[in-house]
Amino acid sequence: MQDWLKTEPIVLTGGRGSILYSADGRRFLDANSSIWTNLHGHRNAVIDAAIRRQLKQVAHTSSLGFASGPASELAADLIDLARGPKTQPRLTKVFFSDDGSTAIEAALKLASEYSRRAGISRKPRFLSLTGAYHGDTVGAVSVGHIDLFHRIWKPLLFPTDSVMAPACYRCPFNRAKPERADARTYRKCSWECVSKVEAKFAKATRAGRPYTALVVEPSLQGAAGMIPQPEGWLSKVAEITRGHKALLIADEVMTGFGRTGTGSVSGPHFHTFAAQHEGVVPDLVAVAKGLTGGYLPMAATFATQPIFDSFLGEYSDFKTFFHGHSYSGNQLGAAAALANLSLLRNPIGVDHRRSLQKAFAHQLNSLWTQPYIGDIRLCGLVAGIELVRDWRTRTPFDLTDRVGIRVCEAMARRGVLTRPIGNVLVLMPPYCTTSSQVHQMVAAVVGAITEVLGKL
Numbered sequence: 001m002q003d004w005l006k007t008e009p010i011v012l013t014g015g016r017g018s019i020l021y022s023a024d025g026r027r028f029l030d031a032n033s034s035i036w037t038n039l040h041g042h043r044n045a046v047i048d049a050a051i052r053r054q055l056k057q058v059a060h061t062s063s064l065g066f067a068s069g070p071a072s073e074l075a076a077d078l079i080d081l082a083r084g085p086k087t088q089p090r091l092t093k094v095f096f097s098d099d100g101s102t103a104i105e106a107a108l109k110l111a112s113e114y115s116r117r118a119g120i121s122r123k124p125r126f127l128s129l130t131g132a133y134h135g136d137t138v139g140a141v142s143v144g145h146i147d148l149f150h151r152i153w154k155p156l157l158f159p160t161d162s163v164m165a166p167a168c169y170r171c172p173f174n175r176a177k178p179e180r181a182d183a184r185t186y187r188k189c190s191w192e193c194v195s196k197v198e199a200k201f202a203k204a205t206r207a208g209r210p211y212t213a214l215v216v217e218p219s220l221q222g223a224a225g226m227i228p229q230p231e232g233w234l235s236k237v238a239e240i241t242r243g244h245k246a247l248l249i250a251d252e253v254m255t256g257f258g259r260t261g262t263g264s265v266s267g268p269h270f271h272t273f274a275a276q277h278e279g280v281v282p283d284l285v286a287v288a289k290g291l292t293g294g295y296l297p298m299a300a301t302f303a304t305q306p307i308f309d310s311f312l313g314e315y316s317d318f319k320t321f322f323h324g325h326s327y328s329g330n331q332l333g334a335a336a337a338l339a340n341l342s343l344l345r346n347p348i349g350v351d352h353r354r355s356l357q358k359a360f361a362h363q364l365n366s367l368w369t370q371p372y373i374g375d376i377r378l379c380g381l382v383a384g385i386e387l388v389r390d391w392r393t394r395t396p397f398d399l400t401d402r403v404g405i406r407v408c409e410a411m412a413r414r415g416v417l418t419r420p421i422g423n424v425l426v427l428m429p430p431y432c433t434t435s436s437q438v439h440q441m442v443a444a445v446v447g448a449i450t451e452v453l454g455k456l
């Protein structure tokens, strides 16, 4: 915070597509989609018009005891997208809230109470991954395992367990020497990360204290440093979770709405959520960030019918879900989200995303020649570029050297805005980004690294 006070911030006043404008007349590429939220660019004509249309009706009405057209339509659309082609919906109910953290809070409460009522676990017990980040409210922090962010809040938290997350580049079980390629592709291991999950569940079940739920960010862990899972990890872990009668909570706050790629489904179909890449349908899913295309704060928690039904009863049973937000189902947000989903489904947009993914992967590939880049972790339209002192030994820079921050500052001087996670540079372009803009982002990474680290 002290550093923030010492510097003059870039004051952002406008945007169009992937470009942002500052008060002093500069233009920048929005290379992290305004903290992972924006999908179709700024001032998108379709979303702008949807919000204007909705404003002529009403901006917000209560969802506590009342319904609204936009929120109901949005829930139906989300259920349809979560279902995937040709399958019956398993997630049939949607609870609206305000941001990623509240969507996770709702999922944790729903899981806890469902599990108790269904006689699965009397006391809620959650398992999540090392390096997990699920938001900043107290429940979300309780299932988070990033020491730097979470340790100081410990007195406020409820206890949860953690289990090894797959992280091939720095995995102690990966016997392969570093190569100039994604560590997932050349790793030498025996899926020890999956065995650890199995062992953790087995121990809890044996002790008569089974887990209520496993909470995961499917496909890749964001705030941990954009760490993708090797293909197959999620489906194996989902099977273990089911085998122990625990619920699977997928945190798709960052990964949802096509961020991790359109997937292998051909034609107009595409994967909306990361878990769909492995054919996994969780019991609860939290979404936010991209839900409104990065326009308005809105979130949703999807649940299965049995979870919903466990909150039904006679009035005098008081079984309702005692949890609600003033802005739940906000009509402006829902109108923006409906427009966002229509853009996501547009076949021309799907094609553009497919070719952008290819251009993104191709451009990033050129970075392997950079000596201070140890790993390039690519997942759809998300990339984590890890800066290291020596790629041959994976020796990291000390966090106090502020290498990630300094490189991002140098990128900003080259007209590209993003925010690092420690020594990891994040590139996450809006879907409307052109391949020449991707080229500009990657060129800024090279120039900034040379400026900051070239003198080492």
Ligand SMILES: Cc1ncc(COP(=O)(O)O)c(C=O)c1O
Residues within 6 Å of the ligand: 099, 100, 101, 102, 104, 133, 134, 135, 136, 217, 222, 223, 251, 252, 253, 254, 288, 289
């Ligand atoms: C995976 C994940 N879950 C939850 C959150 C919390 O979302 P919000 O900042 O909207 O509360 C984030 C935010 O970065 C996230 O990346």
